[in-house]
Amino acid sequence: MSDNNILASARIDENKTAASASSANGWSASRRAFLRVLGYGAGAAMTGSAMASAAATPSSVLLQDDAFWARVQDMFVLNPNKTFMNIGTGGSMPRVVLDVFNQENHLKAMESASGYGTLAELRARVAPGFGVDADELAFSGNASSGMCHAILGLDWQAGDVIVTTNHEHSGGNIPLAIAADRYGIEISRVELPVGNAQSAATYVELFDSRIRQLRARGKRVRAVMWSAPSYKTGTMLPIAELMEVVKKHELISIVDGAHLPGMMAYDYAALGMDFMAGAGHKWQCGPSSTGILVIRNKLRASNPLPLPKWYPIHTNVYSRQARGGSGAASVDIAASATSCGSLHTPMFKSLVRACEMWDGIGRKKIETYDLALSAYLKERIVERWGVGALYSPKDDPKLVSAMTSFNPFKTPTDIMDGRKAEQFVGRMQSDFAPGFVLRKVDFAVVGAPANHHGIRISTHVWHDAGDIDRLVESMWALSEKMA
Numbered sequence: 001m002s003d004n005n006i007l008a009s010a011r012i013d014e015n016k017t018a019a020s021a022s023s024a025n026g027w028s029a030s031r032r033a034f035l036r037v038l039g040y041g042a043g044a045a046m047t048g049s050a051m052a053s054a055a056a057t058p059s060s061v062l063l064q065d066d067a068f069w070a071r072v073q074d075m076f077v078l079n080p081n082k083t084f085m086n087i088g089t090g091g092s093m094p095r096v097v098l099d100v101f102n103q104e105n106h107l108k109a110m111e112s113a114s115g116y117g118t119l120a121e122l123r124a125r126v127a128p129g130f131g132v133d134a135d136e137l138a139f140s141g142n143a144s145s146g147m148c149h150a151i152l153g154l155d156w157q158a159g160d161v162i163v164t165t166n167h168e169h170s171g172g173n174i175p176l177a178i179a180a181d182r183y184g185i186e187i188s189r190v191e192l193p194v195g196n197a198q199s200a201a202t203y204v205e206l207f208d209s210r211i212r213q214l215r216a217r218g219k220r221v222r223a224v225m226w227s228a229p230s231y232k233t234g235t236m237l238p239i240a241e242l243m244e245v246v247k248k249h250e251l252i253s254i255v256d257g258a259h260l261p262g263m264m265a266y267d268y269a270a271l272g273m274d275f276m277a278g279a280g281h282k283w284q285c286g287p288s289s290t291g292i293l294v295i296r297n298k299l300r301a302s303n304p305l306p307l308p309k310w311y312p313i314h315t316n317v318y319s320r321q322a323r324g325g326s327g328a329a330s331v332d333i334a335a336s337a338t339s340c341g342s343l344h345t346p347m348f349k350s351l352v353r354a355c356e357m358w359d360g361i362g363r364k365k366i367e368t369y370d371l372a373l374s375a376y377l378k379e380r381i382v383e384r385w386g387v388g389a390l391y392s393p394k395d396d397p398k399l400v401s402a403m404t405s406f407n408p409f410k411t412p413t414d415i416m417d418g419r420k421a422e423q424f425v426g427r428m429q430s431d432f433a434p435g436f437v438l439r440k441v442d443f444a445v446v447g448a449p450a451n452h453h454g455i456r457i458s459t460h461v462w463h464d465a466g467d468i469d470r471l472v473e474s475m476w477a478l479s480e481k482m483a
Protein backbone atom coordinates (compact mmCIF):
# COMPACT_ATOMS: atom_id res chain seq x y z
CA MET A 1 0.00 0.00 0.00
CA SER A 2 1.36 3.44 -0.84
CA ASP A 3 1.82 6.07 1.85
CA ASN A 4 -1.09 7.98 0.37
CA ASN A 5 -3.36 4.97 0.60
CA ILE A 6 -2.31 4.30 4.18
CA LEU A 7 -3.18 7.83 5.11
CA ALA A 8 -6.39 7.81 3.07
CA SER A 9 -7.51 4.60 4.75
CA ALA A 10 -7.01 6.38 8.06
CA ARG A 11 -9.67 8.89 6.92
CA ILE A 12 -7.62 11.98 7.60
CA ASP A 13 -9.31 15.37 7.49
CA GLU A 14 -7.74 16.64 4.27
CA ASN A 15 -8.29 20.36 5.00
CA LYS A 16 -6.62 20.06 8.36
CA THR A 17 -3.85 18.03 6.79
CA ALA A 18 -3.10 20.57 4.13
CA ALA A 19 -2.87 23.32 6.74
CA SER A 20 -0.49 21.43 8.99
CA ALA A 21 1.55 20.03 6.13
CA SER A 22 2.29 23.51 4.93
CA SER A 23 4.02 24.22 8.24
CA ALA A 24 6.68 21.72 7.03
CA ASN A 25 6.59 19.86 10.33
CA GLY A 26 8.85 22.28 12.14
CA TRP A 27 12.12 21.51 10.32
CA SER A 28 13.23 25.09 9.76
CA ALA A 29 16.45 25.84 7.93
CA SER A 30 18.38 26.19 11.19
CA ARG A 31 17.13 22.87 12.50
CA ARG A 32 17.97 21.21 9.20
CA ALA A 33 21.46 22.60 9.54
CA PHE A 34 21.59 21.22 13.06
CA LEU A 35 20.69 17.75 11.81
CA ARG A 36 23.32 17.96 9.11
CA VAL A 37 25.91 18.74 11.76
CA LEU A 38 24.70 15.65 13.59
CA GLY A 39 25.31 13.62 10.47
CA TYR A 40 21.64 13.28 9.66
CA GLY A 41 21.81 15.32 6.48
CA ALA A 42 23.77 13.25 4.04
CA GLY A 43 21.33 10.53 3.02
CA ALA A 44 19.70 10.01 -0.35
CA ALA A 45 16.38 11.65 -1.00
CA MET A 46 13.46 9.25 -1.21
CA THR A 47 9.77 9.79 -1.27
CA GLY A 48 6.62 7.80 -0.74
CA SER A 49 6.58 4.13 0.02
CA ALA A 50 10.24 3.70 -0.93
CA MET A 51 10.90 5.17 2.49
CA ALA A 52 9.17 2.25 4.14
CA SER A 53 12.14 0.09 3.22
CA ALA A 54 15.07 -0.57 5.50
CA ALA A 55 17.13 1.81 3.35
CA ALA A 56 15.32 4.87 4.72
CA THR A 57 17.79 7.29 6.25
CA PRO A 58 17.17 9.89 8.96
CA SER A 59 17.62 12.67 6.44
CA SER A 60 15.10 11.22 4.02
CA VAL A 61 12.60 10.48 6.76
CA LEU A 62 12.92 13.81 8.52
CA LEU A 63 13.82 16.31 5.89
CA GLN A 64 12.26 15.11 2.66
CA ASP A 65 8.85 14.10 3.91
CA ASP A 66 7.58 16.73 6.33
CA ALA A 67 4.06 16.69 4.93
CA PHE A 68 3.78 12.95 5.46
CA TRP A 69 4.55 13.23 9.17
CA ALA A 70 2.19 16.16 9.58
CA ARG A 71 -0.55 13.93 8.20
CA VAL A 72 0.43 11.10 10.55
CA GLN A 73 0.09 13.53 13.47
CA ASP A 74 -3.48 14.21 12.39
CA MET A 75 -4.40 10.55 12.76
CA PHE A 76 -4.54 10.92 16.55
CA VAL A 77 -7.23 12.36 18.84
CA LEU A 78 -4.75 13.68 21.41
CA ASN A 79 -5.88 16.56 23.63
CA PRO A 80 -4.28 19.66 22.04
CA ASN A 81 -3.85 21.28 25.47
CA LYS A 82 -1.04 18.87 26.26
CA THR A 83 2.09 17.64 24.52
CA PHE A 84 2.20 13.93 25.35
CA MET A 85 5.77 12.76 25.87
CA ASN A 86 5.26 9.78 28.14
CA ILE A 87 4.63 7.09 25.53
CA GLY A 88 6.94 4.92 27.63
CA THR A 89 4.00 4.56 30.01
CA GLY A 90 1.13 4.62 27.52
CA GLY A 91 0.48 5.51 23.87
CA SER A 92 -2.76 6.60 22.21
CA MET A 93 -5.02 4.78 19.78
CA PRO A 94 -5.23 6.48 16.37
CA ARG A 95 -8.73 7.23 15.03
CA VAL A 96 -8.84 4.17 12.76
CA VAL A 97 -7.99 1.92 15.69
CA LEU A 98 -10.61 3.56 17.89
CA ASP A 99 -13.14 2.98 15.12
CA VAL A 100 -12.32 -0.74 14.99
CA PHE A 101 -12.55 -0.90 18.79
CA ASN A 102 -15.97 0.77 18.86
CA GLN A 103 -17.41 -1.14 15.90
CA GLU A 104 -16.17 -4.50 17.13
CA ASN A 105 -17.51 -3.90 20.62
CA HIS A 106 -20.88 -2.96 19.15
CA LEU A 107 -20.91 -6.05 16.96
CA LYS A 108 -19.97 -8.29 19.87
CA ALA A 109 -22.84 -6.87 21.93
CA MET A 110 -25.30 -7.17 19.03
CA GLU A 111 -24.45 -10.81 18.48
CA SER A 112 -23.86 -11.67 22.14
CA ALA A 113 -20.60 -13.21 20.92
CA SER A 114 -18.11 -15.12 23.05
CA GLY A 115 -14.37 -14.68 22.87
CA TYR A 116 -13.16 -18.28 22.85
CA GLY A 117 -10.31 -19.22 20.54
CA THR A 118 -6.62 -18.87 19.95
CA LEU A 119 -6.90 -15.81 17.65
CA ALA A 120 -4.79 -17.72 15.11
CA GLU A 121 -5.97 -15.69 12.12
CA LEU A 122 -5.26 -12.38 13.89
CA ARG A 123 -1.83 -13.55 15.04
CA ALA A 124 -0.99 -14.60 11.49
CA ARG A 125 -1.71 -11.05 10.27
CA VAL A 126 0.62 -9.48 12.82
CA ALA A 127 3.51 -11.96 13.02
CA PRO A 128 5.32 -11.03 9.75
CA GLY A 129 5.72 -7.43 10.97
CA PHE A 130 7.82 -8.82 13.82
CA GLY A 131 9.73 -11.29 11.65
CA VAL A 132 8.31 -14.44 13.24
CA ASP A 133 5.77 -17.13 12.40
CA ALA A 134 2.25 -17.07 13.83
CA ASP A 135 2.99 -20.02 16.14
CA GLU A 136 5.64 -17.83 17.82
CA LEU A 137 3.57 -14.69 18.34
CA ALA A 138 1.13 -14.64 21.23
CA PHE A 139 -1.17 -11.87 22.40
CA SER A 140 -0.68 -11.15 26.09
CA GLY A 141 -2.38 -8.78 28.54
CA ASN A 142 0.59 -6.35 28.39
CA ALA A 143 4.36 -6.52 28.85
CA SER A 144 4.06 -7.53 32.53
CA SER A 145 1.77 -10.42 31.65
CA GLY A 146 4.23 -11.49 28.93
CA MET A 147 7.05 -11.52 31.49
CA CYS A 148 4.93 -13.69 33.85
CA HIS A 149 4.22 -16.12 30.98
CA ALA A 150 7.93 -16.33 30.14
CA ILE A 151 9.52 -16.51 33.59
CA LEU A 152 6.92 -18.53 35.50
CA GLY A 153 6.50 -21.09 32.69
CA LEU A 154 10.13 -22.25 32.73
CA ASP A 155 11.07 -25.51 34.49
CA TRP A 156 13.29 -23.92 37.13
CA GLN A 157 15.30 -26.09 39.48
CA ALA A 158 16.44 -24.95 42.93
CA GLY A 159 19.84 -23.30 42.60
CA ASP A 160 19.40 -22.17 38.98
CA VAL A 161 20.85 -18.69 38.53
CA ILE A 162 19.37 -15.99 36.32
CA VAL A 163 21.62 -13.07 35.47
CA THR A 164 19.79 -9.76 35.12
CA THR A 165 20.35 -6.06 35.85
CA ASN A 166 19.74 -3.56 38.64
CA HIS A 167 17.54 -1.43 36.31
CA GLU A 168 14.64 -3.83 35.75
CA HIS A 169 10.95 -2.95 35.91
CA SER A 170 8.57 -4.59 38.38
CA GLY A 171 7.01 -6.28 35.33
CA GLY A 172 10.10 -8.50 35.27
CA ASN A 173 11.22 -8.22 38.89
CA ILE A 174 7.97 -9.57 40.37
CA PRO A 175 7.84 -12.86 38.42
CA LEU A 176 11.57 -13.22 39.21
CA ALA A 177 10.83 -12.78 42.93
CA ILE A 178 8.03 -15.35 42.72
CA ALA A 179 10.33 -17.82 40.94
CA ALA A 180 12.97 -17.24 43.63
CA ASP A 181 10.51 -17.95 46.46
CA ARG A 182 8.69 -20.78 44.73
CA TYR A 183 11.46 -22.66 42.91
CA GLY A 184 14.57 -21.50 44.74
CA ILE A 185 16.25 -19.74 41.82
CA GLU A 186 18.99 -17.23 42.53
CA ILE A 187 19.11 -13.78 40.96
CA SER A 188 22.42 -12.13 40.11
CA ARG A 189 22.26 -8.48 39.03
CA VAL A 190 24.86 -6.61 37.02
CA GLU A 191 25.05 -2.88 37.78
CA LEU A 192 24.33 -0.81 34.71
CA PRO A 193 26.23 2.30 33.66
CA VAL A 194 24.49 5.58 32.86
CA GLY A 195 25.39 8.46 30.53
CA ASN A 196 27.14 8.77 27.20
CA ALA A 197 30.50 7.16 28.10
CA GLN A 198 29.52 3.58 27.25
CA SER A 199 29.30 1.32 24.22
CA ALA A 200 27.71 -1.99 23.21
CA ALA A 201 30.97 -3.71 24.24
CA THR A 202 30.39 -2.48 27.82
CA TYR A 203 27.31 -4.71 28.04
CA VAL A 204 28.98 -7.75 26.51
CA GLU A 205 31.77 -7.44 29.07
CA LEU A 206 29.38 -6.90 32.01
CA PHE A 207 27.24 -9.96 31.28
CA ASP A 208 30.01 -12.22 30.01
CA SER A 209 32.28 -11.59 32.99
CA ARG A 210 29.43 -12.05 35.48
CA ILE A 211 28.45 -15.41 33.93
CA ARG A 212 32.09 -16.55 34.00
CA GLN A 213 32.53 -15.45 37.64
CA LEU A 214 29.38 -17.29 38.71
CA ARG A 215 30.41 -20.46 36.88
CA ALA A 216 33.90 -20.28 38.38
CA ARG A 217 32.17 -20.35 41.80
CA GLY A 218 30.29 -23.50 40.78
CA LYS A 219 26.95 -21.75 40.20
CA ARG A 220 24.48 -23.17 37.67
CA VAL A 221 23.72 -20.18 35.45
CA ARG A 222 20.66 -21.01 33.31
CA ALA A 223 19.22 -17.79 31.99
CA VAL A 224 19.78 -14.12 31.24
CA MET A 225 17.00 -11.54 31.45
CA TRP A 226 17.33 -7.88 30.49
CA SER A 227 15.23 -4.91 29.47
CA ALA A 228 15.88 -3.45 26.02
CA PRO A 229 15.56 -0.54 26.27
CA SER A 230 15.84 0.22 29.97
CA TYR A 231 12.76 2.22 30.98
CA LYS A 232 14.93 4.18 33.41
CA THR A 233 17.68 5.62 31.20
CA GLY A 234 16.31 4.79 27.75
CA THR A 235 19.50 2.83 27.06
CA MET A 236 18.97 0.16 24.43
CA LEU A 237 20.80 -2.85 25.77
CA PRO A 238 22.25 -4.33 22.54
CA ILE A 239 20.19 -7.46 21.91
CA ALA A 240 22.24 -8.89 19.03
CA GLU A 241 25.50 -8.60 21.00
CA LEU A 242 23.96 -10.00 24.20
CA MET A 243 22.51 -12.92 22.22
CA GLU A 244 26.07 -13.84 21.25
CA VAL A 245 26.93 -14.02 24.97
CA VAL A 246 23.78 -16.06 25.63
CA LYS A 247 24.59 -18.55 22.86
CA LYS A 248 28.24 -18.87 23.84
CA HIS A 249 27.18 -19.86 27.36
CA GLU A 250 24.13 -21.90 26.15
CA LEU A 251 21.58 -19.96 28.21
CA ILE A 252 17.88 -19.16 28.08
CA SER A 253 17.22 -15.58 26.93
CA ILE A 254 14.34 -13.42 28.16
CA VAL A 255 14.01 -9.84 26.89
CA ASP A 256 11.70 -7.39 28.62
CA GLY A 257 10.89 -5.55 25.40
CA ALA A 258 7.99 -3.51 26.79
CA HIS A 259 8.95 -0.57 24.55
CA LEU A 260 10.00 -2.43 21.41
CA PRO A 261 6.73 -3.00 19.49
CA GLY A 262 5.91 0.19 17.63
CA MET A 263 9.26 1.86 18.38
CA MET A 264 11.92 -0.43 16.89
CA ALA A 265 11.61 -2.40 13.64
CA TYR A 266 13.21 -5.56 15.00
CA ASP A 267 13.11 -8.98 13.36
CA TYR A 268 12.78 -11.35 16.31
CA ALA A 269 13.52 -14.53 14.34
CA ALA A 270 16.84 -13.00 13.30
CA LEU A 271 17.62 -11.89 16.86
CA GLY A 272 16.74 -15.35 18.16
CA MET A 273 15.88 -14.71 21.81
CA ASP A 274 13.70 -17.31 23.54
CA PHE A 275 11.17 -14.76 24.84
CA MET A 276 10.41 -11.13 24.08
CA ALA A 277 7.60 -9.57 26.11
CA GLY A 278 6.37 -6.31 24.59
CA ALA A 279 3.46 -3.94 25.19
CA GLY A 280 0.73 -3.32 22.62
CA HIS A 281 -0.51 -0.14 24.30
CA LYS A 282 2.68 1.92 24.43
CA TRP A 283 4.56 2.73 21.20
CA GLN A 284 2.38 0.37 19.16
CA CYS A 285 -0.66 2.51 20.07
CA GLY A 286 -3.09 -0.38 20.52
CA PRO A 287 -5.63 -0.54 23.37
CA SER A 288 -4.63 -0.92 27.02
CA SER A 289 -4.36 -4.50 28.27
CA THR A 290 -2.68 -5.71 25.08
CA GLY A 291 0.80 -7.11 24.59
CA ILE A 292 2.92 -8.92 22.01
CA LEU A 293 4.76 -11.95 23.36
CA VAL A 294 7.29 -13.67 21.09
CA ILE A 295 8.18 -17.26 22.06
CA ARG A 296 10.89 -19.00 20.04
CA ASN A 297 9.35 -22.18 18.67
CA LYS A 298 11.93 -23.41 16.19
CA LEU A 299 15.64 -23.77 15.71
CA ARG A 300 17.17 -21.28 13.32
CA ALA A 301 20.73 -20.27 12.47
CA SER A 302 20.15 -17.19 14.66
CA ASN A 303 19.73 -19.45 17.70
CA PRO A 304 20.47 -23.15 17.25
CA LEU A 305 20.26 -23.88 21.01
CA PRO A 306 17.55 -26.38 22.04
CA LEU A 307 14.20 -24.76 22.85
CA PRO A 308 13.88 -24.23 26.59
CA LYS A 309 11.44 -26.47 28.43
CA TRP A 310 8.50 -24.18 29.06
CA TYR A 311 4.90 -24.77 30.17
CA PRO A 312 2.00 -22.40 29.51
CA ILE A 313 0.84 -21.08 32.90
CA HIS A 314 -2.23 -19.05 31.91
CA THR A 315 -4.25 -20.99 29.35
CA ASN A 316 -7.07 -23.30 28.47
CA VAL A 317 -5.16 -24.89 25.57
CA TYR A 318 -2.69 -27.54 26.59
CA SER A 319 -1.37 -30.91 25.59
CA ARG A 320 1.94 -32.56 26.39
CA GLN A 321 3.07 -31.38 22.97
CA ALA A 322 1.91 -27.80 23.62
CA ARG A 323 4.99 -27.24 25.63
CA GLY A 324 8.19 -25.48 24.71
CA GLY A 325 11.14 -27.77 24.10
CA SER A 326 8.95 -30.72 23.21
CA GLY A 327 10.55 -30.77 19.78
CA ALA A 328 7.15 -30.87 18.09
CA ALA A 329 7.71 -28.01 15.66
CA SER A 330 4.16 -28.10 14.34
CA VAL A 331 2.70 -27.19 17.74
CA ASP A 332 1.29 -23.68 17.97
CA ILE A 333 2.96 -22.71 21.23
CA ALA A 334 1.68 -19.15 20.99
CA ALA A 335 -1.92 -20.43 20.90
CA SER A 336 -1.47 -21.73 24.45
CA ALA A 337 -0.13 -18.41 25.68
CA THR A 338 -2.91 -16.44 23.96
CA SER A 339 -5.99 -18.48 24.79
CA CYS A 340 -7.44 -18.42 28.30
CA GLY A 341 -11.22 -18.65 28.32
CA SER A 342 -13.29 -15.92 26.73
CA LEU A 343 -11.07 -13.12 25.41
CA HIS A 344 -11.79 -9.47 24.65
CA THR A 345 -11.67 -9.96 20.89
CA PRO A 346 -12.45 -6.29 19.98
CA MET A 347 -9.38 -5.29 21.93
CA PHE A 348 -7.08 -7.66 20.04
CA LYS A 349 -8.69 -6.82 16.67
CA SER A 350 -7.87 -3.17 17.41
CA LEU A 351 -4.28 -4.10 18.26
CA VAL A 352 -4.05 -5.90 14.92
CA ARG A 353 -5.34 -2.78 13.12
CA ALA A 354 -2.67 -0.68 14.87
CA CYS A 355 0.02 -3.20 13.86
CA GLU A 356 -1.19 -3.19 10.26
CA MET A 357 -1.07 0.59 10.23
CA TRP A 358 2.56 0.49 11.44
CA ASP A 359 3.41 -2.18 8.82
CA GLY A 360 1.84 0.02 6.16
CA ILE A 361 3.72 3.16 7.14
CA GLY A 362 6.88 1.07 7.53
CA ARG A 363 8.25 0.04 10.91
CA LYS A 364 11.76 1.09 9.89
CA LYS A 365 10.51 4.48 8.83
CA ILE A 366 8.80 4.99 12.20
CA GLU A 367 11.90 3.81 14.08
CA THR A 368 14.08 6.21 12.12
CA TYR A 369 11.74 9.13 12.76
CA ASP A 370 11.46 8.40 16.51
CA LEU A 371 15.23 7.98 16.89
CA ALA A 372 16.04 11.10 14.88
CA LEU A 373 13.73 13.20 17.07
CA SER A 374 15.35 11.66 20.12
CA ALA A 375 18.86 12.36 18.74
CA TYR A 376 17.84 15.97 18.14
CA LEU A 377 16.49 16.23 21.71
CA LYS A 378 19.68 14.73 23.16
CA GLU A 379 21.84 17.23 21.24
CA ARG A 380 19.66 20.14 22.37
CA ILE A 381 20.00 18.95 25.99
CA VAL A 382 23.79 18.72 25.58
CA GLU A 383 23.84 22.22 24.07
CA ARG A 384 22.06 23.65 27.16
CA TRP A 385 23.05 21.44 30.08
CA GLY A 386 26.20 19.67 28.88
CA VAL A 387 26.68 15.99 28.08
CA GLY A 388 27.06 15.13 31.78
CA ALA A 389 23.34 15.81 32.31
CA LEU A 390 22.35 12.89 30.06
CA TYR A 391 21.58 9.48 31.57
CA SER A 392 20.90 8.16 28.05
CA PRO A 393 23.82 7.39 25.76
CA LYS A 394 23.75 9.24 22.43
CA ASP A 395 26.89 8.34 20.47
CA ASP A 396 26.78 4.55 20.10
CA PRO A 397 23.93 3.87 17.63
CA LYS A 398 23.47 0.40 19.13
CA LEU A 399 22.49 1.92 22.50
CA VAL A 400 19.93 4.52 21.49
CA SER A 401 16.15 4.40 21.87
CA ALA A 402 13.36 6.97 21.60
CA MET A 403 13.44 7.57 25.36
CA THR A 404 15.75 10.22 26.79
CA SER A 405 16.51 10.59 30.51
CA PHE A 406 18.43 13.50 31.94
CA ASN A 407 19.10 15.72 34.95
CA PRO A 408 17.55 19.19 34.45
CA PHE A 409 18.72 20.75 37.74
CA LYS A 410 21.26 23.56 38.02
CA THR A 411 22.59 21.93 41.17
CA PRO A 412 23.21 18.40 39.89
CA THR A 413 22.81 16.72 43.31
CA ASP A 414 19.18 17.93 43.42
CA ILE A 415 18.41 14.96 41.17
CA MET A 416 18.61 12.76 44.27
CA ASP A 417 15.58 14.63 45.68
CA GLY A 418 12.61 12.63 44.41
CA ARG A 419 10.08 15.28 45.47
CA LYS A 420 11.88 17.97 43.52
CA ALA A 421 11.92 15.78 40.39
CA GLU A 422 8.20 15.11 40.91
CA GLN A 423 7.58 18.87 41.15
CA PHE A 424 9.53 19.41 37.95
CA VAL A 425 7.31 16.91 36.13
CA GLY A 426 4.15 18.50 37.60
CA ARG A 427 5.21 22.03 36.68
CA MET A 428 6.16 21.07 33.14
CA GLN A 429 2.48 20.31 32.75
CA SER A 430 0.98 23.15 34.81
CA ASP A 431 3.30 26.08 33.99
CA PHE A 432 3.15 25.84 30.19
CA ALA A 433 0.40 25.89 27.58
CA PRO A 434 0.21 23.35 26.10
CA GLY A 435 1.62 21.55 29.15
CA PHE A 436 4.15 18.74 28.71
CA VAL A 437 3.40 15.24 29.96
CA LEU A 438 6.72 13.73 31.12
CA ARG A 439 7.65 11.35 33.93
CA LYS A 440 10.38 10.85 36.46
CA VAL A 441 12.22 7.57 36.82
CA ASP A 442 14.39 6.58 39.76
CA PHE A 443 17.42 4.35 39.50
CA ALA A 444 20.71 3.45 41.09
CA VAL A 445 23.82 5.14 39.73
CA VAL A 446 27.13 3.38 40.39
CA GLY A 447 28.98 5.29 43.11
CA ALA A 448 26.11 7.64 43.97
CA PRO A 449 24.99 7.90 47.62
CA ALA A 450 21.28 7.71 46.70
CA ASN A 451 19.05 6.93 43.73
CA HIS A 452 18.76 9.51 40.97
CA HIS A 453 15.28 10.63 39.85
CA GLY A 454 15.81 11.43 36.18
CA ILE A 455 13.32 13.13 33.90
CA ARG A 456 12.27 10.88 31.00
CA ILE A 457 11.00 12.10 27.63
CA SER A 458 9.49 9.90 24.90
CA THR A 459 9.50 11.07 21.27
CA HIS A 460 7.07 9.48 18.84
CA VAL A 461 5.18 9.93 15.58
CA TRP A 462 2.95 12.77 16.80
CA HIS A 463 5.92 14.99 17.64
CA ASP A 464 8.05 17.19 15.46
CA ALA A 465 11.15 19.34 15.81
CA GLY A 466 9.07 22.31 16.95
CA ASP A 467 7.82 20.28 19.93
CA ILE A 468 11.41 19.45 20.87
CA ASP A 469 12.52 23.09 20.68
CA ARG A 470 9.57 24.27 22.80
CA LEU A 471 10.21 21.45 25.30
CA VAL A 472 13.90 22.29 25.69
CA GLU A 473 13.25 26.02 26.15
CA SER A 474 10.49 25.28 28.69
CA MET A 475 12.63 22.83 30.67
CA TRP A 476 15.51 25.33 30.68
CA ALA A 477 13.22 28.10 31.97
CA LEU A 478 11.77 25.85 34.66
CA SER A 479 15.18 24.61 35.78
CA GLU A 480 16.20 28.26 36.27
CA LYS A 481 13.02 28.99 38.27
CA MET A 482 13.60 25.93 40.46
CA ALA A 483 17.32 26.63 41.05
Ligand SMILES: Cc1ncc(COP(=O)(O)O)c(C=O)c1O
Pocket (backbone or CB within 6 Å): 088, 089, 142, 143, 144, 145, 168, 169, 171, 172, 227, 229, 230, 231, 256, 258, 259, 278, 279, 280, 291
Ligand atom coordinates in the same frame (compact mmCIF):
# COMPACT_ATOMS: atom_id res chain seq x y z
C1 LIG B 1 10.78 -2.17 30.98
C2 LIG B 1 9.32 -2.31 31.29
N1 LIG B 1 8.82 -3.53 31.51
C3 LIG B 1 7.52 -3.73 31.77
C4 LIG B 1 6.65 -2.68 31.83
C5 LIG B 1 5.21 -2.94 32.10
O1 LIG B 1 4.45 -2.65 30.96
P1 LIG B 1 2.93 -3.03 30.88
O2 LIG B 1 2.17 -1.89 31.46
O3 LIG B 1 2.65 -3.22 29.42
O4 LIG B 1 2.74 -4.28 31.65
C6 LIG B 1 7.11 -1.38 31.62
C7 LIG B 1 6.19 -0.25 31.70
O5 LIG B 1 6.50 0.90 31.67
C8 LIG B 1 8.48 -1.19 31.35
O6 LIG B 1 8.97 0.02 31.15
